[in-house]
Structures are given as C-alpha cells and as structure tokens.
C-alpha cells in the first residue's frame with residue numbers, strides 16, 4: 460500500500476493510547492468541537508459491546524470475512540491483538556481522502572505508525588497517555604466491557620504502547636478531560652489547512 464493509491468487532499472488524524480486511556484471519549488468531543496472531521500470506522504472480529512452499532516463504531520466481521528478481505532488486499536493496515544483482528548478499510552479510506560474529507564482514526568500504535576509511513580506529513584499522530592497505570596486500570600474497570608482476563612491482557616499491552624509515545628507528533632496526558640480536548644482540538648486545527 461502506498462500514498463499514491465490514496466491521493467486526495469484529505470488529511471489523517473490518528474489517535475493512539477493504551478486501551479482505556481480515553482481515545483474514543485476524547486475523539487467524540489474533538490469531532491463535536493471541530494465539526495470538520497469524520498470518524499474512520501475500522502473493521503474488527505471482536506464481539507460487539509452493549510450500545511455499539513455495526514457500521515458506526517466498527518464494521519463487525521466474522522473471522523472468515525476478515526481473512527477474505529486480507530487476502531483481497533482490502534486493508535491499508537491490520538493487526539491481530541487481544542485475540543481479534545482490527546483493520547483500516549482501504550476502499551472507505553480512499554473514498555474519503557480522495558473527496559478531500561479529513562478522517563480521524565482510533566488505532567493501536569502499530570497501526571498508527573504504519574499510517575505515518577504511508578502518508579507522512581498528511582497524517583498527524585496524537586498519543587494520549589493515562590495519568591498513571593492505576594488510573595488506567597480504574598478507567599478500564601469502570602467501563603465494565605472486559606472480563607478480568609481481558610482486562611489483564613489490555614493492561615499488559617499498555618507498557619509496549621507507552622514505549623512508542625516518542626514517535627508521535629503530539630503527546631498529551633489525558634488527566635483533565637476538558638483540558639485534553641482543548642489541547643488536542645487546537646493542535647488539530649493548526650494542522651488542518653484553512654478552508
């Protein structure tokens with residue numbers, strides 16, 4: 460996959476953070492604030508959580524469907540972690556970027572760094588850090604979305620994700636939510652071309 464395959468004017472904003480730091484929460488508020496960003500809906504094989512909607516939060520695929528799409532080169536990037544596949548759909552991304560729309564992605568660190576390799580200056584990588592590992596565990600627990608085993612796996616992966624923070628364009632500790640949204644929204648507004 461190369462940038463030439465997706466050659467439009469649209470920009471890419473990519474959020475990464477250890478699971479439970481608050482990416483989805485911050486992303487939603489930043490999109491409301493700026494108005495000009497569209498959420499990039501990834502595909503995944505994981506189970507839908509209560510309240511999630513197919514095609515809105517994710518495109519929920521079976522393992523067979525996901526593997527077929529990999530074989531057809533249907534993803535810009537995909538990863539396997541937490542026992543499931545996650546991936547960025549090529550067609551939908553190309554359609555949006557070619558039309559000049561700006562996309563906001565919520566990806567793990569490897570996916571984010573892969574998009575940076577492909578899109579270079581057209582992508583802004585934003586890393587959110589949790590205030591502490593204890594607070595991260597509290598946030599994950601409060602969401603009540605994971606079994607005890609899954610929660611442990613997510614916390615274990617957090618160290619690896621944090622070790623890549625220095626490769627991101629903008630890093631902020633997501634402590635006070637309003638402050639985080641202010642800082643991230645300002646950085647994105649500076650990055651996007653003025654229309």
Ligand SMILES: Nc1ncnc2c1ncn2[C@@H]1O[C@H](COP(=O)(O)OP(=O)(O)OP(=O)(O)O)[C@@H](O)[C@H]1O
Nearest residue numbers: 478479480481482483484598601602633634635636
């Ligand atoms: N600044 C904050 N202060 C306190 N709680 C927060 C803050 N930001 C998010 N949260 C809470 O932390 C929990 C996890 O947030 P969220 O689901 O947005 O994380 P995430 O990084 O998107 O996780 P995942 O990668 O697993 O999807 C939620 O209950 C959310 O309300």
Ligand SMILES: Nc1nc2c(ncn2[C@@H]2O[C@H](COP(=O)(O)O)[C@@H](O)[C@H]2O)c(=O)[nH]1
Nearest residue numbers: 478501502537538545546547565566567570
């Ligand atoms: N590399 C990719 N990572 C992705 C993609 N979509 C989501 N994610 C990341 O997965 C974890 C877990 O998400 P959850 O919804 O199960 O809590 C999270 O860190 C996301 O950022 C993707 O397309 N590619």
